[in-house]
Amino acid sequence: MSAGIDLENVCCDFGSFRAVDNANVSIRPGEFFSFLGPSGCGKTTILRMVSGFIEPTQGVIRIGGADVKGKRPNQRPTALIFQNLALFPLMPIWENISFGLEVRGIDKATRRKKAEELLRLVDLPGAADKMVSQLSGGQKQRVAIARALAVEPQVMLLDEPLSALDLKLRQHMRAELRAIQQRTGVTFIYITHDQGEALAMSDRVGVMSQGRIQQIADPREIYNNPVNGFVASFVGENNIFQGEVQQAADGMASFATPHGTFRARLGELGDKPGKLYVRPEHMLLSDAPAVENSVPVTISDISFEGSFIAVHATSDTGAILSAEIRNDGAATVPEKGARVHMTFDPARAAILPDANVRG
Amino acid sequence: MQDLLRRYGPGLTLIMTLLVAFWLLMLVILPNMTLFEQSFRPYLPVTEIGGPRDTYGFGNYLKVFDGSIERSLFGISFSIPVHVMTFGLTIWYSMVVTALCFLLAYPLAYYMAKIVNPRSLPTLILLLFIPLWVSEVLRAFAWWIILAFRGPLNALLLSLGLIDDPIRWTNMGYTGVVIGLIYTYVLFMLFPVYNAVQSLDTNQIEAAEDLGAPWWKIHWRIVLPHAKPGIASGSVMVFMLSAGSLLVPSILGSTTSQWFTQTINQWFNDALDWNTASAYAFLLLLLCTVFVSIAMRLFRVKLSDIAK
Numbered sequence: 221m222s223a224g225i226d227l228e229n230v231c232c233d234f235g236s237f238r239a240v241d242n243a244n245v246s247i248r249p250g251e252f253f254s255f256l257g258p259s260g261c262g263k264t265t266i267l268r269m270v271s272g273f274i275e276p277t278q279g280v281i282r283i284g285g286a287d288v289k290g291k292r293p294n295q296r297p298t299a300l301i302f303q304n305l306a307l308f309p310l311m312p313i314w315e316n317i318s319f320g321l322e323v324r325g326i327d328k329a330t331r332r333k334k335a336e337e338l339l340r341l342v343d344l345p346g347a348a349d350k351m352v353s354q355l356s357g358g359q360k361q362r363v364a365i366a367r368a369l370a371v372e373p374q375v376m377l378l379d380e381p382l383s384a385l386d387l388k389l390r391q392h393m394r395a396e397l398r399a400i401q402q403r404t405g406v407t408f409i410y411i412t413h414d415q416g417e418a419l420a421m422s423d424r425v426g427v428m429s430q431g432r433i434q435q436i437a438d439p440r441e442i443y444n445n446p447v448n449g450f451v452a453s454f455v456g457e458n459n460i461f462q463g464e465v466q467q468a469a470d471g472m473a474s475f476a477t478p479h480g481t482f483r484a485r486l487g488e489l490g491d492k493p494g495k496l497y498v499r500p501e502h503m504l505l506s507d508a509p510a511v512e513n514s515v516p517v518t519i520s521d522i523s524f525e526g527s528f529i530a531v532h533a534t535s536d537t538g539a540i541l542s543a544e545i546r547n548d549g550a551a552t553v554p555e556k557g558a559r560v561h562m563t564f565d566p567a568r569a570a571i572l573p574d575a576n577v578r579g
Numbered sequence: 580m581q582d583l584l585r586r587y588g589p590g591l592t593l594i595m596t597l598l599v600a601f602w603l604l605m606l607v608i609l610p611n612m613t614l615f616e617q618s619f620r621p622y623l624p625v626t627e628i629g630g631p632r633d634t635y636g637f638g639n640y641l642k643v644f645d646g647s648i649e650r651s652l653f654g655i656s657f658s659i660p661v662h663v664m665t666f667g668l669t670i671w672y673s674m675v676v677t678a679l680c681f682l683l684a685y686p687l688a689y690y691m692a693k694i695v696n697p698r699s700l701p702t703l704i705l706l707l708f709i710p711l712w713v714s715e716v717l718r719a720f721a722w723w724i725i726l727a728f729r730g731p732l733n734a735l736l737l738s739l740g741l742i743d744d745p746i747r748w749t750n751m752g753y754t755g756v757v758i759g760l761i762y763t764y765v766l767f768m769l770f771p772v773y774n775a776v777q778s779l780d781t782n783q784i785e786a787a788e789d790l791g792a793p794w795w796k797i798h799w800r801i802v803l804p805h806a807k808p809g810i811a812s813g814s815v816m817v818f819m820l821s822a823g824s825l826l827v828p829s830i831l832g833s834t835t836s837q838w839f840t841q842t843i844n845q846w847f848n849d850a851l852d853w854n855t856a857s858a859y860a861f862l863l864l865l866l867c868t869v870f871v872s873i874a875m876r877l878f879r880v881k882l883s884d885i886a887k
Contacts, residue, residue, distance in 0.1 A: 271789055293789045300789045306782035310804045319800070320790035371790055 222407045223284030223297060223374035224249045225270060230279035232265050239265040241431040243279070247409065247424075249374075252401050254410040254418040257428035258454065263411045266428075267377050270409065271300045284374060299368035300377040304384070305360055307352045313339070313363055314348035320371035338366040342400065358389045365400060375407045382417065394421055415455045419443065427451045430577045447488065450575030452497045459503065459541050461496040465489070465571060475571055478537045482513045484569035492573040502568040503543035505531065505554060510563040517541055519558045529553055533562065618857035639858035662842055666863070669839040670870060672753045673821040676760045677768075680817045681810060683761070684768040689802065692777035693784065707766060715763060719830040722759050723749065726831070755831035756838065760821045767820060768813035775809025776802060808884035815871055822867050839863055 225247040232240040240262040247253045255263040268274045270281060272293035281288055288296055299320075308316050315322070317338055318331035326334075332348070339345055342362035352360065361381060368376055378397075382390045398421050401408045412418050418425045419439040426436045427450070435447045446452035449460070463477035465486065473486040475496050484496055509516065517533035520540070524530075529545045531554065541562055545551045554560055584592050619635045627633065643662040650659055691703060710718065725732050726748035733745035749755040779802060787797045803810075828838035843863065846856035875882070 273785060273789075293785070294791045294793065298789070300786070302782045302786060304780070304782055306780060306786035308783060308787075308801060311800075319787065319792070322800075323787075323790065323792040323796050367790070 222249045222405055224251075224282075224407065225375060225409065226280075226282040226285075227266070227270075228280045228282070230266075230269065230276045230281060232262070232269060232274060233277045238431055240269070240276075243433050245426055245433060245436055247407060249284075249407055250405050252398065252408045252410065252421060252423045254412060254422040254425045255428055256412055256415060256418040256425050256455070258413055261428040262431040263428050264379055267300070267379055267409065267411050270375070271298050271377050272296045297374040298377055299371055299373035299375075301364050301368050301379065301381045303379045303381065305364040305381065307360060307363060307367070309352045311352075312348070313350050313352065313355070316352065316363060317366045317370050319367065324371075334370060335366075338370055341369070341403070342366045343396075357385050358393060361385065361393055362396075365397070369400075369404065369406070373406060375409060376401075378408065378410045380412055382412075383414075390417075397421060419455070427454060429454070429575050432576050434576050446497070446570070446572065448575055449495055449497065449572050452570070452572055457500050457542070459498045459500065461498075461539075463496060465494060472566060473571055479515045479535055479539070482564075482569065483566040484513075484571050485567065487570050487572040489571065489573050494571040494573050496569060496571050498564045498569040500530065500542045500544040501528070501546075502564050503541065504563045505543055505545070505560050506563055507560060509561045513566060513569070514561045514563045515541065517560060517562050519554050519556050519560060522553060522556060533560070614853075614857040615861060617854050618861055620854055622852040622854045639855045640862060642855055643859070643862065662839075662859075665837045665842050666839045666866070668753070668837070669822055670867075672757055673760075673818050676757055676764070676821045677814050677818045679757070679761050680765045680768040681772075681814065683765055684772050684813065685806075685810075688769055688773040688776050688806075689798075691773050692779075693781060707769070710762075711766065715826055716830075718763065719759055719827050722755070722762060723830055726755055726758065749831055750833045750835075752833060753836045755833060756828045756836055759827040759831040760824060763824070763827055764817045764820050767816040771809040771813040771816070772806055773809075775806035779805045807878070807880060811875065811878065811880040811884065815875075818871065819867060822863065 225245075227243045227245045230240060230243040231238065243262075243266060245253075255266060257263050265274060269276050270283070272288065272291055272295070275289070283297060293300075308319065311319070314332055314335035317335040318326075321331045321334060336345070336348055339347055342365055344359060344362045344366070347355065347359065347363070352363070355363065364381065382393050382397075385393060394417060397408075397410075410418070410421065419442070422439055424436060424438050425442050427434045427442060429450045435442060435451045437445075442451065442455055446455065452458050453460070461475070461477040461479065461482070463475045463482075466474040466476050466481065468474075468486050471486055472483060475482050475484055475494075477496065482496060484498075487494065506514075515535050517535050519531060520534045521532040522529065523532075524547075526547070528547055529551065531543045531545060533541050533543070535541055543562055545553065583595070587595070618639055619637070620633055621636070621638055623630070623633060643666070644660045646661050647658040648661050648664070650657060650664065691700060695703060713721075724730055727733075728745055728747055732748065733742070736742045737745065748758070783801055783805075784797055787801045792800070823840060824838070825840040825844055828836065828841055829844075832838065832841070839859070840863070843856050843859045846852050846859055850856075
């Protein structure tokens, strides 16, 4: 059983501060949906509104089609996994997991059986009688997931649950979470400020900034076609050129910058000014200038990152540009101080407005 | 000690150590040792002290079993030594005071720790502390006035129509004593419980609620177990202070209430029999300690939990 979640014009004010501004999103049943944004962007507020700890100031939240206004967290079909997990340290693991069943008046033998079943599901058999303090970070993580799954929620809400883990474990738990979500079919709403996490796990991502949802799309779309400058810079790296749109036609436009005039895709600018965004991996290095979109630069720094090589260069106007060369074993890496041209494909560059913010 | 020496030098360290030693030895250990020694000797005229009849024995302690009276409880009649009964009632009503203090303090402690706006917390704590600035004697007398036959409490209850005739509060067995003791010692329960509840991660309360627990279940399974050490330390304090209080039972007691400390006081000041008085005082100390240890064992609280 899983349910969809609909937010319709949801706003949340704390005094005069608007934490969430007019959020509209429709999350499908069984979907893995992430809210991605920097801290303070309102993503945790959305999660707490869905779970019932905060009531929205305006707007409607529907879970499985039903308006949940006025329902307390213990009346909603959601289960929240806290950032610090909030396991109960005075109970053994199996009581932790079956706490939700205990409050529903289910007998002890059934509870114990269910707890052991869930421990197998999260790959932690034999931990039933341990105490929380005896487990490692990753193990606690799994117990928290099992505890939330025990109440058979229609929606799982996860508030940056991996942020306390080290890198290797985090990567492992990503795959694990995704697998558990697919096995159970429960709708997952995942909150994170880590773009890698959001892109790797989610069916769709909602990028947020300053209380507003900037873009909702699948991870590829978010990365390849960001709608504005905030999404482009928060998800991945960019070379940014300031300038002015000159001629626009068929979704392409000329863009006049101090480095010359470039051609690129034109985003939804409205009446706002735009900037030109090019990802470093789309910057090609060549000795001779190309027909269009070339910038002459001097290589200032080269850093070896393992799977790719990052090349930083200074343009004639003093701007720092960067390019990434895939380390396929045969890549030619220019010398530091060399004069080269950085070129980009017009289809891989976009003119975008700044973030969608108020005021 | 090393640390003290390095920080304050030998002169100051010596003075501090000597002062602490003086305090402990002259003001705590020696007087207690004197009373302890006296408690085993009979009460004799001055001329016979040190004479052939002045020998050690348990006679003073066994005096609690003298002078039986007839009592009946639940329809069963029995005879019980009057001082044993006083002791039993003191323990019983101290337990009642402790339990009522907990019932009053826990909701307030939870409110202060988890619900109230942190900005108004200092004001709230100040309001709670102000009564403590008034002397204990004055506070007991204040309650004596409140509980008086023509006092404000009866006036209030009469005007609300809750009672038809005024109640003689201070002439109803231990009622006045229990009310007075609760008022005097409730803060000794409040603050340890507040500290304990306050250290609970609020996320745990929210997690329990999110998993579907009703409010009473959250308290029973999450908050109370976490606050147990605080509750235990508050209970030990309130119980020991109540059982050892002399002032409140003397002022707010009725003709039918007798606190064990009043019995001790009568041996000291009315009978001038310091030997028996000391014996009774040590009995109270010993039995209360035993009682508290048993209670702690029953509730599975360790001494180290309380010391936190």
